[in-house]
Amino acid sequence: MSTGPAGSVVPTAFPEVAKSMDIPFHKAYITVDEVAEVIDAIKSGWFTMGPKTVEFERRFSDFIFRDSAVSEDKRFSVSLNSATAALHLALKAIGLKAGDEVILPTNTFIATAEVVTYFGAVPVLCDIEEVTHNMDVSKIEGLITGRTRAIIPVHFGGQPCDMDEILDIAGRRMQTHDQKIHLIEDAAHALPSRYKGRMIGTIGDITCFSFYATKTLCTGEGGMAVTTNQEYAKKIRTNRLHGISKDVWNRYTLEGDWRYEVVDNGNKYNTTDLNSALGLAQLQKVLWMNDRRREIAELYTRAFEGTGIIPPTVMDDRETSWHLYVIKTDNRDELYEKLRADGIGASVHFIPVHKHPYYRETYGYNDADYPVANRVFGQSLSLPIFPGLTAGEAEYITERVRRYAG
Numbered sequence: 001m002s003t004g005p006a007g008s009v010v011p012t013a014f015p016e017v018a019k020s021m022d023i024p025f026h027k028a029y030i031t032v033d034e035v036a037e038v039i040d041a042i043k044s045g046w047f048t049m050g051p052k053t054v055e056f057e058r059r060f061s062d063f064i065f066r067d068s069a070v071s072e073d074k075r076f077s078v079s080l081n082s083a084t085a086a087l088h089l090a091l092k093a094i095g096l097k098a099g100d101e102v103i104l105p106t107n108t109f110i111a112t113a114e115v116v117t118y119f120g121a122v123p124v125l126c127d128i129e130e131v132t133h134n135m136d137v138s139k140i141e142g143l144i145t146g147r148t149r150a151i152i153p154v155h156f157g158g159q160p161c162d163m164d165e166i167l168d169i170a171g172r173r174m175q176t177h178d179q180k181i182h183l184i185e186d187a188a189h190a191l192p193s194r195y196k197g198r199m200i201g202t203i204g205d206i207t208c209f210s211f212y213a214t215k216t217l218c219t220g221e222g223g224m225a226v227t228t229n230q231e232y233a234k235k236i237r238t239n240r241l242h243g244i245s246k247d248v249w250n251r252y253t254l255e256g257d258w259r260y261e262v263v264d265n266g267n268k269y270n271t272t273d274l275n276s277a278l279g280l281a282q283l284q285k286v287l288w289m290n291d292r293r294r295e296i297a298e299l300y301t302r303a304f305e306g307t308g309i310i311p312p313t314v315m316d317d318r319e320t321s322w323h324l325y326v327i328k329t330d331n332r333d334e335l336y337e338k339l340r341a342d343g344i345g346a347s348v349h350f351i352p353v354h355k356h357p358y359y360r361e362t363y364g365y366n367d368a369d370y371p372v373a374n375r376v377f378g379q380s381l382s383l384p385i386f387p388g389l390t391a392g393e394a395e396y397i398t399e400r401v402r403r404y405a406g
């Protein structure tokens with residue numbers, strides 16, 4: 001047994017990775033805490049959305065808004081089965097329509113663009129900054145047209161975008177053209193992250209988190225939409241379960257009632273209490289897991305000093321979740337193969353949206369419009385960074401990367 005975050009014990013049965021030099025790209029940090037919560041959910045006999053989900057939403061709001069000025073009655077977290085679902089319902093909540101345009105970075109997972117296409121709306125791609133790999137805020141204004149309804153900043157790897165700049169751009173548009181541009185943040189990587197001291201989740205109109213298997217809080221599959229706008233929260237809540245007018249998960253219980261009305265053409269995007277049970281246990285240790293990731297990032301960055309390897313840069317006014325640790329090197333493909341042969345899992349984030357055949361052919365993106373994203377894509381490699389990675393494993397990784405990179 002070893003000691004984990006306060007109040008938890010890590011059973012030695014789990015970190016079998018430590019025994020071999022096969023290091024996966026990611027391994028969820030699961031301890032007896034998660035096991036106990038899930039058993040509790042199973043024993044209750046109620047597996048779909050229920051009391052664990054209600055509790056997870058409440059505690060998630062408490063966590064995101066804990067040092068903000070937002071009053072308790074304006075803190076809304078709506079649990080969903082993925083961040084993709086959260087982004088979809090966020091765009092539905094702001095009333096996105098066919099022909100509207102939404103600006104987002106080309107350096108993102110396809111889900112960010114895909115949800116825009118659900119409406120017959122157009123994903124307008126923005127090139128990225130060389131340093132943060134986030135959307136280049138100096139290029140946003142040039143992409144705005146009379147049809148722009150939203151911007152989706154993606155906090156790449158956990159490092160927040162320059163939100164003040166983005167808020168300014170949207171605000172200026174409101175003043176000069178009376179055109180509201182909504183900010184729907186893709187925070188799939190950004191739990192917990194801060195921009196100028198403010199938690200990600202407290203800034204834009206709606207913020208969407210992911211609890212996918214590799215994310216900084218993992219429930220297997222899951223997501224959360226966070227907002228301070230009651231109307232948006234209500235719409236997302238209604239649409240996550242078929243457009244039904246009230247929370248009907250308890251309609252089969254004695255507290256509930258079978259009567260309900262369908263008031264929108266909704267979706268089946270609710271989560272389950274089994275996933276929420278994992279979420280409750282993971283949330284307790286999310287800051288501790290962030291500390292472990294930061295320690296690994298610091299170890300990596302120290303090891304790459306004085307080499308040709310470019311480590312990630314975190315801007316002074318931001319704090320990252322360290323979901324990803326992305327290095328840049330000119331021999332990325334060779335490095336990836338050599339690490340793989342040595343039992344080290346690595347990955348690439350992301351193949352830019354404009355390079356995917358469906359998107360290129362449907363929207364006619366021009367590769368030459370995204371020079372920075374293209375360069376960054378060719379050089380980037382994401383190294384393993386997860387709370388259970390031991391110092392020995394991290395040192396082995398840096399030794400191999402130094403040996404092969406450049």
Ligand SMILES: Cc1ncc(COP(=O)(O)O)c(C=O)c1O
Pocket residue numbers: 081082083084085108109111112154186188189209210211212222223
């Ligand atoms: C930037 C980004 N946005 C959205 C998503 C979608 O998240 P989910 O798998 O929870 O739908 C991901 C998932 O990897 C992502 O990396």
